[in-house]
Every structure is written in structure tokens, then in C-alpha cells.
Amino acid sequence: MATFKDIQLLRTTYLRGPSVWTYRPVLEVWLDLGELEDYPSNKIEGFTERLTTWLPGLIEHHCGVGHRGGFLERLTEGTWCGHVLEHTIIELLNMAGMPAEFGQTRSVSQHGVYRMVFRCPEESVAHVALRQGHGLIMAAINNQPFDVPAAVQAIKAEIENRYLGPSTASIVNAAATRRIPFVRLNDGNLVQLGYGAAQRRIWSTETDKTSAIGFGIAEDKDLSKQLLKACGVPVPDWELVKSADHAWEEADYMGLPVTVKPYNSNKGQGVGVNLTTEAEVRAAYDEARKLTRYVMVERHIPGHVHRLLVVGDKVVAASRGEYPEGRNNPRAKVVTVDCTDEVHPDVAYMAALSAKVVGLDIAGVDLVCQDIRQPLHTQGGAILEVNGGPGLLMHLKPSVGVSRPVGQAIVEHLFPATDGDTEGQAARIPVVGIAGTRHNAFIARLVGWLLQLSGKRTGVASSEGTFLEGRLTQKGDNTNWHAAHRLLVNRLAEAAVIQTTARSILEEGLAYDRCQVGVVTDLDGFEGLADHDVLEADQMTRVLRTQIDVVLSHGAGVLNADDAPAADLARLCDGQVLFYTQDPKHPLVVTHREGGGRAVVLNGSDVVLVHGTSERVLGTLEVLRPVNGFEPDTPALLAAIATAWALDITPDLIAAGIKTFDYQSL
Template sequence: MKDIKIIDIRHMRGPNMWTYTPVLEALVDIGELEDCPSNLIPGFYERLSAALPSLIEHRCSYGERGGFLRRVQEGTWPCHILEHCTLELQALAGMPGGFGKAREMSDRGIYKVIVTCWHEVVTRAALASARELIMAMIEDRPFDTAAAVDKLKRLADRHCLGPSTAAIVGAAEARKIPSIRLLPGGNLVQLGYGARSRRIWTAETDRTSAIAETISRDKDLTKTLIASCGVPVPEGRLVDSPEDAWEAAQDIGLPVVVKPYDGNHGRGVFIELTTQEEIEAAYKVALSEGSGVIVERCIQGAEHRLLIVGGRLVAANRSDTASVTGDGKHTIVELIASQINSDPRRGTTEEHPLNLIRIDSAARMEIARQGFTPESVPPAGQEVMIQRNGNHAFDVTDEVHPDAAAAASLAARIVGLDIAGIDLVCRDISKPLAEQGGAIVEVNAGPSLLMHIKPAVGKPRPVGQAIVEDLFPAGDDGRIPVVGVTGSRGTTQVARIVASLLSLSGKWTALASSEGIYLDRRLAEAGDRTGFEAANRMLTNRSAEAAVFENGYDVMFDQGLAYDRCQVGVVTNIDPQQHIGRSYIEEPEQVFSILRTQVDVVLPTGVAVLNAADELVADMARLCDGEVIWFASDATLPRIVEHRAQGGRAVVLIDGVITLAHGEQTTPLLAAADVALLAGDAGETDNVLAAVAAGWALDIPAYVLRTGVETFDLI
């Protein structure tokens, strides 16, 4: 029977043997299909290209548009097709780009398929859908691509970051600032590591105070505070009944606005009300949307949303009005569908910058004021207003007058918000507010960024970048010193010594090792804690000023690394026979590919600490983006001699003394005989040398290195 069977799936959550980003690695059995490349399946190419035409954009090995489909036409195997279809289904669901590979294993018909994993749930579903699609094409039966993509979109909406958070995280990644999602299905994200980290939740940060947010929800209090500092606001007050609302309107002067005292998203807001009937009806609806009602003077003009970040205007949008023109044949409801909601920019997803217009209570009142009902058929040529202030979808950032920007900035500062959405009403945003009677009507915490990222008209604004720049000034990458230690032996001891050296240097240090979790030299949790979860906990510990991780082979093989980059990566040694035999790992080169990940992630400003006496380890030097410090008991090894001749660094034994060698210079540290740890096992000498090299790479002073090694107590 011809089938594609997914035997096992491994989720690698961090840098791994395949790539720097999270992936799914699927072990796949294609059985009899090993004898059926795509060119031998009648009609397969035509059916696949029709079912998923966007595959034309996949360049594949030919490096040109249509390259992958050319491979399909010429003949390729199902797992290669599975890789590309999985990536394309994810792209159609809103997660474009990514990494993919398909690798044949030693058993006939067995492959590993590796694809970028934006979210495990979503990518697993994409992989399953891709398999179903391919089998349908092989068996010449229908496959509903649109339904499959729609399902993936819904999963992505539920599990992936929202647009505001994603914009900030994307801007952080562009600055090489790491991120950690703190809630699997939410938008709480940490940027940076340990004590240097900051946290965001959509458009709120750890600088957004609860008091400021509470003030912003109280519209009357907000107006009182900002008005006292000279910010123009509309006259108005809280009312407690429909009759009181009408009385307030008469005192203020018609027309007025009636709105909830603590509502949001524009629900229950009625503008330009002029009659007692309208005002009393609006009161009842507004009350249902909040805990109280405000009546205030109606400011003439359009509503604008100004985004203030760190006291600076970074984006501004104008709201739109929505109206229909009668044709004497169709009802207002039908005209809304044909003239407004047919606009492809309108919809219910994050891909649509404009919302669908619905007949809610505010729209019904607006239509009634013009003498119609939603079921009325307006005369030909008659314009009927449906919504006076809708989406803030028209970018006007470059038009904002400095006076308006200054007023918005002051309002945000008075309320106390680091990120604020300021709602400002005026006729012309390019002119001073005073000369046109403009005013600020609301100050919002946690404003949506989508309107600025994807405006319906105008250019997108780099609002995520502005927030990241406010959180992390130039030169701040949010990183603490991170040290990763891997190899076949000695990794626990090296990690323990390095953590001890960091602590002695004055840094609050977190350590995750096979012996447990140590927090500032205190054993907080015993047992093997070399997994991804334990390391992740260390990186999210905001007390940590440095972190050391022992990364065992199995963890790197199964899960990948918990950090994106590190300051120091240590590889003690490689014994391929210790690791060969699991999941088609059969050659020393495969073991090398897994353990090399530790060197791949060393920062350009960082250091790889490598065993000069181990040929496999030594071969990793060419992969390091940063500096290499060798360690070895034999100072006369050719690669050490050559490295020093080129001005490089090494930690070696010279006449029984642990020595820091930098070019031609040597700095004796202490005699190996004075290190209690080295009294027995000669193998531990390499461990001490590796730890000293890591400490040197971290700029720990020589006297601290000496004291730390001399006094280190493994027990």
C-alpha cells in the first residue's frame, strides 16, 4: 500500500543541528513510494500545482522562481514535497518564510523532514495537512486547500503572537535582542535575559504602571488631570440618569457626545446628538457598555489616534466615516453590503485594516436621525451616513502639527503612561488645536498597534521599533553573560567551576546542570536539570546577572538550546561512540553536527573555548563567529603554537603551572599541584583548564581565577 507515515515528531525549541530557529523534525516512512518519484505518478504535477499554485514561488535547488515545481516535474520524492507543502501551508496561514530540509536515512524509505516551527500546534497541523494534500494528489482525489488554510489561520490566531506583540518582538529580533514567550497562548513576552530583561504584553510594558492604566480607564478623572495642566479637553460631566444627561447637554450646549465613563473600543459612543430623545436613548446604550455615562461637548472634526511612546509621537491615524448612496432599489442593509463591506480591506481578521460595518445601536440611531431605518430604500443619489467615526485607518503621521503632538505627549505624561493612544478630535491635524477648537477626548493604555502597522491608506510606521528603542537604548541588547558547556565528558564539573568563578567575580549567577539548579551558589533544586525548561527558567530569573548551562548531547539532540546566542561556548571533548546508535545517528560527523551547535551560537563578540587535543572539537574553530581560546595540557601542540603566533589566546600547562598564554606573553596562574581538585584524575586537568579559559573569556581578573580554582570544592 502506498502511504506516507509520520512515525515520530521531535520539537526542537531552540538552536539545533539543523538551524538557529525552532523546528519540527519528523521521522517519515514512505514505504512503497520510495519507488514512485513524482514524475512516475500520472497527473501528480498538474494536480499539485493546481491545488497549491503558490508553490511557484519556491526556488528550491535551482535558485529561481518555479524551481521546486520543476523538481516535481522532473521527479522528486514525497518527503521533499512534504517539506515544501508544509512550509507553503504555513505561509498561506500568515507565517511566511522559514527553513526546510528532507534527509534520507540509512533504512530504505525512511526520511527526516525538518521545517521551521512557528508554533508547535500550528506546525504539527500544517505537517498533517501537507501529508493529506500529497496523498490526495497521489490518489487523484479532491483536497480542499482553502479549508486547510482556514483551519491553520484559526490555529495561528489562537496560538501565535498577536500583531502588536509580534511587531515589538520582530523589532527586538532585528536588534539581536532575544525574546522568550512567557505564556504559551498569550502575549506576555520577555525581551532580553535575566537582570537585563524587560517584559511586554501587547502594547504595555513593565514600565506601564497599574495606577496610570487605572486613571486612563476613568475618563472623567483623566480629563480633570490633563485639563489642569493646560491640555484642551471638551467640557462635560458624569450623569446618572437619562434626564440628567439631557440637563447636562443643555448646560454644555448642543450638540453633545454621550459615551460610557469607562468603556473601550468605541462601543456605546454617540456623537453630534441634538435632541432630548437621542440623548436619553444614547444614555441607556452607553450605560450598558460601562459603569457610568459621560455627556460632553461635541468637538467638530475627525477623530485622530496619536501613538505616544516614551513621550514622543511615533504614529498618527485619522478615523474614517462610512456612508452609502441610495439607488432607489436596495435597502440600507443591502447597500452596506455592496458599497462598504465589499471593500477587500474590510474583514474580521488581523489581515484587514478596516472592520466590517454592522448595524449596531449607534448605527441604528445615526440612520434614524436621517429619517430612515436599516430596511429603508433611500432615493437614488441620497447619501446616508452610517458611521461618523470608525477605524483609525488613515495614516497622517507626517501631517501632525507640533502643537498637537506636544499636547498628546503631555497628556500621556500626566496620566503616567509610557505607551499611550491619544484620541484627539479636530478639523485639521496639520494646524494648531487652539485655532480650531480641537481637544483630546481620551487617553488609552495598551493601544492597538495594528492600525499603524497596517493602515488602510498611507505607509506603515515602525511602531514596534520605537517601543524597543524606548526599552533598550542604543547599545543595549538586553543580554547577560551566558555560558554553555557541552561535550561527552567533564561538562558538569566545568559548568560548576565556571559558575563559581562568575559568583566570585560579583555576579549573581544561575546554573542549570546535571546535578541540579544553583541560584547564586545555592542548590535550589537537585537532580538532572539540563533540559530546555530548566534553562528557560534561569533566563527568565530577573535576579540573574550571569547564567551557565550544561548542555548534554541528548538535550541538544531532542530539544535544541534554550538560548539564541551565548557569550562563551565550551566544548570539552567528543567521544562519538558514546552517542552513536540513536535515531539514525550512525556516523561521527552526525555527532559533530549536533554538538557544534554550541559553537554556532557564540556571539561575534564572544568566545569559543575548545579542546586543542581533540581533533573533532578542534575542527569546530572554523565555525565560530567570535574568538577561539584553546585549552590543553600540552602547550607544544602545533595548533596552539600557531594560534599564539597569530596573537591568539590559550590556557595550557607549562612546567606544571596553569598558564594564560596570549601571543608571546604568558601569565602563570597557579601550580596544578596546588589545586586540590587535580590530586587524582588527570582528566580533570582539562576540565580546570577549560573552566579557566571560560573565566578568562568573561574578563574575570586573574586573581579571581586563581582563588576560584584553588578553593573550588566539588563536594
Template sequence: MSRRFQDIKLLRINYLRGPNMWTYRPVLETWLDLGELEEFPSNTIAGFNERLTERLPALIEHHCGVGERGGFLQRLTGGTWMGHVLEHIVIELLNLSGMPTGFGQTRSTSQTGVYRMVFRARDEQVARCALEHGHRLLMSTINDEPFDVAAAVNAIRDKLDDCYLGPSTAAIVAAATDRRIPHIRLNDGNLVQLGYGARQRRIWTAETDMTSAIAESIAGDKDLTKSLLKAVGVPVPEGQPVKSAEQAWEVAEDLGLPVVVKPSDGNHGRGVTLDLRRREDVMQAFELAEKEGSEVLVERYIPGMEHRLLVVGGQVVAAARGEEAWIAGDGQHTVIELIDLQINSDPRRGLTEDFPLNRINIREDAVVLLDLQRQGLTGDSVLEAGRRVLVQRNGNVANDCTPLVHPEVAHAVSLAVRTVGLDIAGVDLVTTDISKPLSETGGAIVEVNAGPGLLMHLKPAEGMPQPVGQAIIDHLFAADENGRVPIVGVAGSSGGAQVARLVAWLLHLNGRHVGLACGDGLFLGTRRVERRDCAHWAAAHRLLMNRSVDAIVTENGAASILEHGLAYDRCHVGVVMDMGGLAQLEAHDIRSDEQLYKVLRTQVDVVLPDGAAVLNAAHPQLVQMAELSDGEVVFYALDGGLDAITQHRDRDGRAVFLQGGAAVLAQGGAETSGANVEQLQARFAAAGQPVEAEVVLAAVATAWALGVSPELISAGLDTFVPALP
């Protein structure tokens, strides 16, 4: 009997929510103890590689460190450790479940057999689910035990469906990302913040913080909507609300047959029955509609196909056309069987939002069943050969027709949305030809919907996808806006809170409403709202969500970066003060300056191109860090004669140093005398809070990098009063 290996232990699992020492994006970090498997790389376990690649054949696509297709398989054949194998298994399970993931790393620790394994993770719960199933798959493969890969993928996919953004929201967020606009998910659903602080906007699927509650209520009342549209000259079908089946028939006779019966506040076409011509059909349709809404409408039937037009900011940006669903009899199969064979077999149809068309189930769709009954059929009827039967009249709006929309149709639709008062709306329109004016076709607008789904425009069954997410982002943010407020991140082993408070004060004097999170607490403006250590992810995240702040200063120690990552994706100024504090990082297995450098560089890696890294030129490692900044570099040090500063100034770079007890702000050959550092130190000392001159210089350099004038910096530090602890 072959040997059975003990499970790899998952010692700790930590979700890093923002930029971290591994990558710019959130990752799941897992500490693994291989145990006895430390002595058994992949090429030493009989049959392991063959079993693994049979279960996950797409592993051949993983480049790994080799940098080419099949790279990981080369490593597998040559022998690689099981932590590395687990990394690739988890990545492949995520790929198969519909969340493509290309990033992963596995690194040894100072303890033999213990590794840190990370992989890209857009959602923590999905990542944990993938890790759990990946771990089980790995161990079953090592021990030659059965494992159901399809079931594992389905479980991860189910978790993805439960936890991740819906397709409409995801499209908007993706468009924001393309514009370099950051986002924060505010709940477990589709409420998302775009941008930070005072420049943020919010979306909830395709509704925005500009969507009027009154307009939404109007759109939810189909009869009220119709009366408003009719008043401004938009063509709508005649009709009226009814209270009973008998009244529905009376109204139908008054309007003239055929008619439509539908709920006044339903959605997704539920309870809507079309082309009704007989009393019994109208009365049955009333019963169906009554179950779906608070009131029932009877309207004149408009011949033609259903269309959905998306209006964003007053402009039609996409249009989709519906199609009827038919079956043809063969003399052998029942209606239900023919629906499955001829309609539901279409690969474009499915039960989830990933499919542009829905599957038809007459047992669950009373409207379809009623249409069949009107044709003298049931689901068990066997259709004679050659007979064509209409199964579904609406609900298949998924064929893109955006280029065909006539300008007058677009004008009528835009007017309808403005009349209701929505900024984003889906307009249901019936016409025989959308390329002609409604006045020619007799078409009409039948509904205006708030919070419309975007999937039909993103993944049409036919035609070209439309950039509707981009249209919504362009509606929310002007071309020159990115939703960002100035953000300062300060990293250092000591003095970080003092730098952060000085910078916040100078920004306050510069007219900003500043949010500050540091070791001294949480501040909004000059008011301290929490008196505890707030130099961590959660406090900074709260400031990013605060609509009142238009500048943010955060203190981020190395431990916070290791435990949570940064709260923001990019910053305007990243400050790194020193390379100290190794003794406090042993729990994270950070034991050398080289390892600490990789942690602290995170603060510089995220500096925006129009921002700056502020670095202490007295530390050679921090001087090296300058090359990592996408933006400018501002050096500071007590000694302005340091080679790093001299060479930087020779390149017209900016630097701050101490001279005669005052800060000197230098660029190239120009020098400006600034704040009186010694006087500020004296005031701090009198308050029982001694401050190093380097700390003051760091604050001066940071404020200067943010565009605060030397004169205001000098006056601001002269008036700063150290708060009592």
C-alpha cells in the first residue's frame, strides 16, 4: 500500500485589502506548513504530476517563472515544492470558476518547511473558498484519492455568484478602473463608491446618487408614467387601471381588441400578457397580473417587437431588440420537449446572468402557459409535423440594434426619461421598425424603468456589445475628473504621527477639510473624534468614505501594511522616514533590511504620476527607493550637503534641509528659507512631546510637495500648537 501523507497545515490566512508588499491589488496570504512534504517535491511522489495534470489540464497555460506556456509544468516535472503547487491549483480553480487570476507567489520563511503563499483575490470569501477546495484537491492528488473537480469549481462559482458584483455593477466599476477612478464596495451587494472623500459618487447597480427618489417612484407607477409622457407628446398606448377581471374585459372592449394586460408596478416582464382578443383570455391575464403588482393595467396592444433603449445623462447610448420564441412540431415530441430541443438548447440561454437569454420553463411561467392555452395546447401536447407555435412574445430583448435607432425615436425616448426625471433609465418601446419614426410605425413607449439591467447591452445574443459602463462613468465624472482627493501616506518607525499632524495642519491652513488617521487618533479638521491609535487600514478607510473631507493624511507603519495593506490604491504623496522597527516585525517574519525595504516600498510604489515620494536622504536604502516613484521625488535631511541631495539638485530636483535652525526649501540652485524648526521644537518640548528636526523637515517637504507655498508653511508651523497627549 502506498504511503499516505499528512495534510499541509494552513497556519494563518490573512486578506490584504489594498496595495501590499506583494502587489498593487488585494491578495489572500496563507502561511503553509508542509510538514513531511518538505522532503517530497513534486517529482518524487509517484504518479502525482500525471494525476494533477489530468485533473487540471489547463495548468499547461501557466507560465510561472519560466515565462512561457508550459512553464509551470516544467517546474512540476523538474521538482517544485507543494506550496508552489497549491498556489497554481488555486489560481486554476479561480480561472475555471470565472474569476481569472494571473498573480501568485510562494516564498519560504525563516522556518524550515513553512511558506508564505499569496494569490490575487478580488473577493475574500471567494478566495477562501478557492483555497479550501484547492487544498483538498492537492492532498487528494498527492495521496491518489478521488476528487470531484467539477463540484469544486461549481462551489467556487456559487460563492462568486453570492459574493461578487453583479454584471451591470461590475461593468461600471471596470469602466471606472479604466479611467483610473478608485472604487470601494460599501455592502455585500452592488452599492459601490467611486472616488474618495468629497469627490466620490455612488452607484447601486445602474442607479446613481443623482437618481431622484421621486423619479424612481414615478417610473414604478406605470399609469402615472404614461399620463406624464402623454402630456408632453410622447406616444404611449391608451389604457387605464382596473380593479377586477370583469372591469378588465369592459375596458378591453372600450379600447378595442387586441389589448395587453400587465401589473402597474411589475418588472422583468412578469405578469405581462400580450395580444389578448378573447374575454376568457383577458380575465385569466388579469389574475396573472394581479399576483405580480399592486394594480393591473389594460392597454391597447401595439403591434411590433419589444425594444429596450438605455438612456444615460439624456442620451440614448444603447438599444436592444427582442425576438419571439417559436417551436416547430415534428409529430413526435411534446411542447415541453420541443422547447428544450429547439429553444433551451441555444447556448445563449441559461439560468444565470452570464447568459443573454433566459431558459423557458412553462411550469414556472404562467404567461407562457396561458399563451399556449390560447392556442389550444398544454405542455404535454404533441405538435403535428410542420405546425409552428409561438411560445414567448417578450422577455428575449437581447439583440443589439443601437446603430439602427432613428434620431426621432432617440429624441422621444430621451424626452420620456427627462419627463420622469431619471438620470439613467431603460425605456421599453414597441415598434415594427426602430429605424423609422414612431409616427410612421404606430409605435409607442410602454415603460420607463429606473435601475435598468445592462447585461443585454454588454453581452447581446446578436450584434456588438455597447460600452454602457463607460457611458455611465462619463456621466458621473467629467473628462478631467478622477474622483480623487489629495492623499498623503506616512511610513516610519517613529515620528510618523507628528509628521501626519503637522501636514494636516498645513493643509487645513491651505483651505482643505482634512481627515487625519495617525497614532494620536482620528481627526476631522481640527477636531479629534477618536483618541486612540488610528494608524491602520480601518481608520484610513473610514476617511476615504467620508464625504466631507477633501484631503486625507494617514500614518501607515510597516506592521499595518503587512497585516492589511494600504487603504487606498494610489496616493499623491508617499513619505518614508526611516528603516527602523525590525524588532516589532518578527511575527511577520521580517528580519532583515532587505525584507523591510520590500514592505516600505509599497508606500512609494503607489505614488501617482503627478504626485511625489518624500524620502529621507540620510538613509541609503531610501535613496535607492526614489527610482520606484512614478512621480517626483523630494529628498529631505538635516545635512543639505549629502551626495544624494547635491546630485538631486543638480538634476533640478527639490530638497529640504536644515540650515541655521530653519528649514531650507531648495530646487536646483534656488534656495528659500522657510520654517523656524528650532522654535517649533521648543514648543513641542514645552508640551512634553519632543520632536526631532528630521520629523519637521519631513512635514515641510510633504506640504511643499502638495503645493503649499513656502510662506504658508513657515507661518503655519509658527502657529502650530502641539496638543496635549
């Protein structure tokens, strides 16, 4: 059989946010099929059989057919190899444990060239999956051997290297369920939930509410026991020791059995329990001493060791650890048994009190008792430790029992739910996105100024620079993902106004998942986008609709009624729509008003706010003029006014703000 040249990967672009393809991150790949353009899948001898043998899971791919086995039907009937590569990559990701769930392949104007995308939340994982998928499909096409398990393992290795740990992931997933946006702040488990001043930060199960003092106290087992004992919490007798002789002396004085552990033990490291002989005590001391300067001897409390997870002021999960018979190593747990529903209220109270005494908002409280269903004082139970940054895996995946929604509890702790909050409002600041080509920097800066006057510290990213609280922080064209991202991670920003361009959407995606107000002034500019195969004006709708697609349901789209393609985007907006126009009798606006809609209309020289049948004159163009005699573009001024009104800024403040706006000052 013929040997085909490799499919060429012309370029790859990782789109980090909402784009022309989807709301979530994707890798876009431009492919040149070369001679394979003339060889769909059904014309390559043995190709389908080899591919489905290596990837039997392809039968689950519905493709556009809409049912199980749909993609295999396309494969048998004949589909192009770019499409096959898309499904190959998706299946490899599925096999590696990271379902991709989305992919598309579309031809471009150049013969044999396609744009293929697939969803992947981590760029490096996407590139590994692309490389392995490309190798696999070419091997299948040319009847060459290919190591599928090795390919899957390579993707798994990158997933393990880049993905969040299970505790952090459970919190992030719970946040996503509530539509709270998240931003990874490093390559590890430091994550920002929400935007700007509304954000909260987590680092695994530590939060920005977690006290550094409390965490330090929790690590010092001697100090934490002193505080717990002083507050009436039952703790076992203990003593700090400085030598193996001293350890045995205290153990003998307390009475065997005892526990020996580092005074700042963590995750059971260096801990010996239920020690009954001098030799065991001395050996345990030597092990503990390897990890710390000070060692603690503690009276052994008979019973089962339990871990209670405290979030805020309540216990949200409990797990019982069962150890191998005769083992003295608490890290050698065989099973974790969920016992959340069995915890006695008095036990839960003591656990929550212990976390509060130490000073932790999230804590893993270790205690020993015979029966978690009974109060501690009735059975000689005791609190052993209070731990900061507790792992959640034992509660998410107990060996026995049901998984507990601990990530959800932590998100609720950080962002208490309110009735009607279906879009993560508690974690959001007002974000205004502005797209188009007509005086958008002026619009962005004026809206930022009006938001600032309304009492919100506002950041603006525009083609003229980035501003925070009216101060220029970075000069130059900042209509890009990185500039917008900098505003959204800034804890001072109580509102953000972000100017974007069609090119930025095509090459980076939006920096935010949703916005309160989306503005589109026009759909001009296709002439400069030929490198993205945007060759006609009509194609701009697919690009700039992205700005309107992300408007929140309680937000608004602001559209230029005098630009028909821009006005037509109203049908795509999940929120309200505000039009602006220089024609008071514009048919679209008249119809919009009849339906109770809002618009900003120029009637003669009067700028009028209309809402259904009501009207309010904001002022004349002569009066509504920024300082220093600057004469703004009239449609741009109307757009800014409509945007401010959509943000519920009062008309009086809008009028006063325009008159005090110094656009020419940088």
C-alpha cells in the first residue's frame, strides 16, 4: 500500500477563554492534509480497522450523527483525516482520564487546510495529546506499529504534572458548579476563585481566611495542646522530651502504652502509637528525632482514630481510620470509613471548638474514641491534634461509605450562597467588555471614569493603556488577554472595563468567562484578518458575537442600532439589550421600546434615555462635553452613556461625570 506523508501541523494556538469555538479553553490547530485531502478514511486500506482496534472507545463518540457509534459510521462512509485526528486526540484524552467532551474540525479557504480544535483545560496537556494523536493516526494510515499504552501514559504523566491535586480540584469543581470563575495563580495548587476585589484564594485547603498564626499554632503540637486544655477540650497527657532516656522516663511515668511523635508532626510522619515496651519507645524517639528537634510523648488513648473536617464553625465530614492488626504506624491505614452521619453532636461541638481555639477556619481534627456516636467525656476520648491544610481525599473517596461534598462546603464557606445567585455573582465584580473599532478606547475610559465616580475602584484595559483608579499604570495597546487578566487578578479592582479586538478573540480568547455588560460598536475590520481566514464582512459576526455570548443573564448587551450587523447580535444576548442610535425614529428602537426595552437616543441635539414609553433628557451635546473642550465622537458618547446606564449608574451621575472627564490627560 502507498505511504502517505505526515499531516502538517501549520500552527497551534491555545485559546484560554471564550472564543469563536466555545466558552472554555481549546487548542486550535491548523492542519494541511496534503495528499490525504484526496483520501478520506474509506479510501485508505485497513485504516478504519487499525484505528478502531487501537481505540475501541471510538464507538462511544456520537459525532454530528447524534448517537452511539455515530463517528464510526462517518469513518466507514468516509470522512477526512483532520476530523479523524480530532476524534483520535479526544479518545486518547478520555483514556488518560481527562474527558475532552468537545472538538470541531472545519475547512478553510485554502485547499486541504483545516482548523481543528479540541477542549483541554491545560495547554501543555493539549500539546502532548496532539503530538500523540498525530503519531497514532499517521501510524494507522501507513500501517505502522504504534504503542497506544505508551501514548496514553505520556498524556497521563503530563496530567499528573500539571493538574490540580484532588483537594484543590474538588473545591474548584464545586466553584464551577456555582459558576464561580477560577484562575490558577501558579503551577501548583494556588487558585483564585472569583475576580478582582470579590476574589478569594485557596492553596489546597488553606484559604485567605486561614490565619498564619493559627496555622503556626496547629503545627506546634505542644502549644496547641496547652490552648485546647486551657479551654476545656479533652486532650491526652503529654510531655516534651529531649532524649531517648527522657522519652522512656516519661513513658514509664505516664504508664504504657504511649504514643511518640514529633512536636510538629504532619500527616503521621514519624509517629509511633500504642508503644508497649522500652525498646519500642526508644526506637520511636529515634525516628521522630530525625524529623524535628523536639519530640513528644503522649498517653495512648484506646479506641479508633477519627478525622473530623471542620469548615467554618461546623463539622462537614468525618472518617474513621482502621489500621492493620498489630501495626504501630498511623500512616499504614488500610481503609477509611465514612462516619459523618454517626458523629454525636457533642463530639462535633468539641471538634469545631478545637479548630476555633487554634484559630483555623478549615481544620482536620484528629480524635480517638471507642464510639463516635457517644460524647467524648463518657468514654475517655480525647482530641489528639488540630491540623491545618487537611487533605480531602479520605472524604471524597472513602474506602467504605459515601463521598461527602466537602469541596462544596468550602466554597459555601468562602461565598455564602444567596437566593437567586445562579451565576456566581458573589464572586464577580462588574466586568464590561467592549468590542469593535470605533473610538472604543474613549468608551472604555469614560465608562471606567463613571464607575470610579460611582464608588468602585475601577481598572481599564484599552488600546491607550491600562488604568487603575484613573491612574495610568501601563501605556500602550493593552487590548489583549494578559492586560485583562492583570485587572481580574488585582484585588483592588472593584470593577473592570476591558477593550478587546477581533484579533485578540481569534488568537487568545477572552480573559473572562462572563461579563455584566458587553458592548459591540460595529463589525468592521475583516480586512486585517486574512491570516485567520476571515475574508468577508459577514464572517465578523462569528468572531464578535463572542462578546455578546458571554453576557450574564442579569447583565446587558449594548449595541449600535445604526450598524445593522452589530444590532443583529441582540438575538444572541442572554441579558437585556440597550440600543443606542442617532435616529430617534429608528424602526428597531421603536419596536424595542414597544417591548419595554431601553435605548439612548439622539433627538436633535438632545441625548435622551428612553425606557418603554418613558423618556428623560440627559442633556445636550453641547452640555455633555468632557473638560478642555474635547469633542467626542457622538456614537461613542452614546455608547458610553448606554453602558453606564446598563450598570445602573444614575443619570445625574452620568451627566456630571461626562462633564468632569479629562480624556486628553494620560
